[in-house]
Amino acid sequence: MILLDQLEAQLEVLNAKSLRRRRRTADTACAPRVTVDGNPVLAFCSNDYLGLAAHPKIISALQQGASLYGVGSGASHLISGHSRAHAILEERLADFMAPHIDACRALYFCTGYMANLAVLCGLAAVSGRATEIFSESLNHASLIDGAKLSRAQVHVYPHGQVQALQSLLEASTAATKIVVTDSVFSMDGDLAPLAAILALCEQHNAWLVIDDAHGFGALGEHGRGVLEHFNLRSPNLVYMGTLGKAAGVGGAFVAAHATVIDWLVQKARPYIYTTAAPPALAHALLTSLDIIGGAEGHARRLHLQELIAQVRGDLRLQRWTLMPSTTAVQPIIIGDNAESMRAAASLYEQGIWVPAIRPPTVPDGTARLRITLSAAHTHDDVACLLDAVNTLEARA
Ligand SMILES: *Cc1c(COP(=O)(O)O)cnc(C)c1O
Numbered sequence: 001m002i003l004l005d006q007l008e009a010q011l012e013v014l015n016a017k018s019l020r021r022r023r024r025t026a027d028t029a030c031a032p033r034v035t036v037d038g039n040p041v042l043a044f045c046s047n048d049y050l051g052l053a054a055h056p057k058i059i060s061a062l063q064q065g066a067s068l069y070g071v072g073s074g075a076s077h078l079i080s081g082h083s084r085a086h087a088i089l090e091e092r093l094a095d096f097m098a099p100h101i102d103a104c105r106a107l108y109f110c111t112g113y114m115a116n117l118a119v120l121c122g123l124a125a126v127s128g129r130a131t132e133i134f135s136e137s138l139n140h141a142s143l144i145d146g147a148k149l150s151r152a153q154v155h156v157y158p159h160g161q162v163q164a165l166q167s168l169l170e171a172s173t174a175a176t177k178i179v180v181t182d183s184v185f186s187m188d189g190d191l192a193p194l195a196a197i198l199a200l201c202e203q204h205n206a207w208l209v210i211d212d213a214h215g216f217g218a219l220g221e222h223g224r225g226v227l228e229h230f231n232l233r234s235p236n237l238v239y240m241g242t243l244g245k246a247a248g249v250g251g252a253f254v255a256a257h258a259t260v261i262d263w264l265v266q267k268a269r270p271y272i273y274t275t276a277a278p279p280a281l282a283h284a285l286l287t288s289l290d291i292i293g294g295a296e297g298h299a300r301r302l303h304l305q306e307l308i309a310q311v312r313g314d315l316r317l318q319r320w321t322l323m324p325s326t327t328a329v330q331p332i333i334i335g336d337n338a339e340s341m342r343a344a345a346s347l348y349e350q351g352i353w354v355p356a357i358r359p360p361t362v363p364d365g366t367a368r369l370r371i372t373l374s375a376a377h378t379h380d381d382v383a384c385l386l387d388a389v390n391t392l393e394a395r396a
Helices: 002-016 056-069 077-081 084-100 112-124 141-150 162-171 194-203 258-267 279-293 295-314 337-349 379-395
Strands: 033-036 039-043 104-109 131-136 153-157 176-182 207-211 237-242 252-257 329-335 367-372
Touching: 039 379, 056 084, 056 279, 084 104, 084 237, 084 252, 084 279, 104 112, 104 258, 112 131, 112 141, 112 176, 112 207, 112 237, 112 252, 112 258, 131 141, 131 162, 141 176, 141 207, 153 162, 162 176, 162 194, 176 194, 194 207, 252 258, 279 295, 295 329, 295 379, 329 337, 337 367, 337 379
Parallel strands: 131 153, 131 176, 176 207, 207 237
Antiparallel strands: 033 039, 104 252, 237 252, 329 367
């Protein structure tokens, strides 16, 4: 059939460029030691930064949540799907982020992808096409898609270049200006210069939308993410944190001034036209938040910092380069797609699972091994990884 032939030809093109993606199937819970396609491996690829994805207390809370609220929400939030569990979680999230946001309220979403679509579409809807979005060049795909869906005019500024952003803002006469950036760049692990960006936003009367998918729970004294890390507070801030990474469960939230949240509930189609997440997840997230904000979360963040220092101290690379990252995302740039694939395959044969990341997820010529660390890893786990990588690079 001609339509299938077209697809097969395109898939062959991907194959030839070492760009064909495949999924591995995990047979066990997300943890450093996981069974994948039947094989036990040591994994460095999840975003479970605090090691909460299989935490016994959160598992119990999810079970309890299912007993209390059932498994499905039954409808969208604006029809009948908004449960007491969602409402309590939103209050808790708002209280948690209140040190950084005036009149803070929170809105819970099924995924971070949807939260990003909702925030950009919702804020842009105030001025329609007279909105301009200023988007950092390495932003996550969901922000790029959200900007497209918003139909605003989009300006992309180069990675980390506050000067370039300033010039764009100075030249803009848009009725609504939205600057949007990842806080921790997911493929590089570096941090956006948020204090400088926020100052510009205040000066130019622009919203600053921060996607803290990799910071919430993992950064800051209490796990309040990048706002706490950089000690930021401003009425211009719209904060998006995900709950499927460090928080270990799933979903995401937007925290902002109560008026912003009210507006999103009225206007953000990706919030309005979808079934509310299972309330049991919201219930389980209360326990996750208790852990993140308490002594256990603190201890887990400290351990994670030690593991990061171990990677940075003990890798001995000649040709490959460890990127300058202080976060749990520690990428090693190899460059060539096929060589990156071979490196990942060789590690996997040794029982170590580190994903190779290729274009289009990263720019051409910057294929890499992307190590992600979790507080559930031990120093021995990391030593095992570093030995394998050091030996592999010396031989390659
Ligand atoms: C993971 C991620 C998202 C999407 O969040 P989900 O809850 O997985 O949909 C958004 N932004 C960034 C930077 C991410 O890394």
